[in-house]
Amino acid sequence: MPSRRGCIAGITAGNRNDRRMTSVLHNLISELEQDDLLFEPNRLRERSDVLDRLETYLACDLPQDLDIQGVELQGRIKALCASIEAIDGRLYQSIRQDIQRGEGARRLLEWVPAVGSDEHANNPVGGDSYDYLDVLISGVLQIDEPDAQAGELATEMVFYQPTPARHIFDMVGRSALNEHDVLIDLGSGLGHVPLLAAICTGARCIGIEWEPIYVDCARRCADALNLSRATFIQQDARTADLSAGTVFYLYTPFTGTMLRDVLGRLKGEAAKRKIRICTLGPCTATVARESWLEAVGVQEVHRPALFHSV
Ligand SMILES: C[S@@+](CC[C@H](N)C(=O)[O-])C[C@H]1O[C@@H](n2cnc3c(N)ncnc32)[C@H](O)[C@@H]1O
Structure with a gap:
């Protein structure tokens, strides 16, 4: 995973190194977009890690003069975050409904690693x-x-x-x-x-x-x-x-x-x-x-x- 500083440089593009970083990030985002496993509801833990990383990229202080590649990349990161949040949101909602029906224990405890595992x-x-x-x-x-x-x-x-x-x-x-x-x-x-x-x-x-x-x-x-x-x-x-x-x-x-x-x-x-x-x-x-x-x-x-x- 590139460093936070590297990502900022990559998104802003400019010299050859920056363009290389942009391309690394492009590849990474493409991989995540196509990672079907990541979008399975039970992959919350992985999604939570990915979301942390994506939000770090987005939290970078981006300059006004992003080039076209940088703007496109930023849009894809935002869209990926939105897709992940939508899946998580549906998961939370379904657990909430089970809790409201008095059946929340099983749904929550399945996320807790069993002692000895x-x-x-x-x-x-x-x-x-x-x-x-x-x-x-x-x-x-x-x-x-x-x-x-x-x-x-x-x-x-x-x-x-x-x-x-x-x-x-x-x-x-x-x-x-x-x-x-x-x-x-x-x-x-x-x-x-x-x-x-x-x-x-x-x-x-x-x-x-x-x-x-x-x-x-x-x-x-x-x-x-x-x-x-x-x-x-x-x-x-x-x-x-x-x-x-x-x-x-x-x-x-x-x-x-x-x-x-x-x-x-x-x-x-x-x-x-x-x-x-x-x-x-x-x-x-x-x-x-x-x-x-x-x-x-x-x-x-x-x-x-x-x-x-x-
Ligand atoms: C460290 S937090 C623990 C919160 C909660 N027990 C938990 O584990 O998620 C301590 C809480 O104790 C409350 N508190 C402190 N002194 C109190 C007192 N004398 N009576 C009732 N609550 C008190 C504080 O307002 C604070 O919300």
Whole structure:
């Protein structure tokens, strides 16, 4: 694949090198246009990589004086992007319809590499980067962008960042979330965790989030997908009702005293019934020191950790 700089030079054409680059790009685009496999619905991952690359070419600061070849090439890149987006759009729409019918689990889980498979081994679950699963989930959930600026966070509250989708699927699987459970995501942001858990399991899923704008977006998504088992409450996790929860998820929503206060409340809940706690990020180290919790399995950095109350 030519470098981004090379592509810019290639598109703008001019000297002999530039023309050679233009011709390399022409060939590459022709190959992609004729690659029937790429247009099969299940090739989302490949399409996502290709789209990234094409968008990089288009994002180049193109000068006004593109020659005819450059203009034609740019048009073909745009058309290819549009074709890919159309296929992806149809895929997302068909998965959304299955979710609305209550049949989303099978459609979503088929995209998640099975533990023990080559694909799983080649794509380690760790790290906080996003990948093709996040592209899929974003296309399927279609959560509205917040239409206003989120309020300023109090000290010790952590700003919004969604859990990468592969970690959500990992957490759902390892905690063995089922129809007898109530999952509570403490600091649920735009709601990815309760929404996906409600689609993929029989559990009731509750998001507790301090920022009302995020809660509105999550609720609208749950309504649009008929996910009556996913509900969202605008409240501070320090005062919210935690009495229904059997599984609690924390993607480091807060730190310091705030985290200790909420852990104190969870300890109180654990005195009444067995609970599981799933964590991701720096809060895991603090949670792991709680004597009333026992870690399940080996804890790996940058992967959700699972604890159960003793
Ligand atoms: C790192 S994000 C996690 C988002 C979501 N759990 C996920 O994994 O996709 C932390 C979220 O916690 C929220 N938050 C921070 N302090 C909170 C509190 N005391 N009560 C409720 N939500 C809080 C923030 O507004 C933010 O949306």
